[in-house]
Amino acid sequence: MDITNVKPKIDYPCEWSYQLIGRDADTIAKAAKTALGDKRFQLEKTRQSAKGSFISMRLELIVDCEEERLGFFNALKQEKSIIYIL
Secondary structure, eight states: OOGGGOOOOOOSSEEEEEEEEESOHHHHHHHHHHHHTTOOEEEEEEEEOTTSSOEEEEEEEEEOSHHHHHHHHHHHHTOTTEEEEO
16 A cells, blocks of 8 residues: 555644744734734744744644645745745
């Protein structure tokens, strides 16, 4: 059985997290608020690069369904201050 194409089973609603990488915590926080609208979330700094050029932040929230989870991912991806999303 080839497990590379097997979709994981996720029971919704569930707690979900995204790792956001950018250059400034304040602009990342503003971008998250813009992308998520009125959805409640928590955002915390997790790491900073050795030279201080990049910052990593964990965004945690409750997602109600796969469409919402993917929609938030795509909305965050559109924000220019967020360089990478994991």
